[in-house]
Amino acid sequence: MTSLIVRSLITEASANNMPRGGRKGGHKGRVRTYTSPEEIDAQMKEEKERNKEQEQDEAGAARNDVTDDRPPGSGSEDSDDENSFRRRAGVEGLIEIENPNRVAQKSKKVTQIEVDEPKQLSRREREEIEKQKAKERYMKMHLAGKTDQAKADLARLAIIRKQREEAAKKKEEEKKAKDAAAAAAAASRGVNSLTLN
16 A cells, blocks of 8 residues: 555656656757758759759650650651650659549640530529529419419409499499488478478
């Protein structure tokens, strides 16, 4: 039991002495070393020379491969062969990539581009156009009275017209009856007034 306590104290003490980064001290107290401009220039020249040598070796090997692949009697060099061989940067020249999903971008000449070719519409655009056409067709049929809704509307309108005509006739008859009653009342008053005189 005492050994456990001693071990835990030792681990705590060592953990407390170590900084969080895992190393003693920070970056502030170190001696900084600077590269002189001459050294940088020398390094850059060495890298350029190495790159030139590698490019020359690759270009020479690639030209040999291209000339060996051609059948004898193929004629002079075509511009297509020159275009197919292009300088590859970095690892691309060392590794042959055969990705079936990779689409090679082909540049088209201005004469190859067809202006009259119709533009391909997306699915949403096609659906939008179809919706508009269907709406226009429906409105034409609706105005002609061929849709179910138009027929129902026309029937409702006919019923309302009949009701209004009946109401107008009834009102007119009531008015005539009222006028007749008023005329009869006036005539009876006129007779009564004559008899009183």
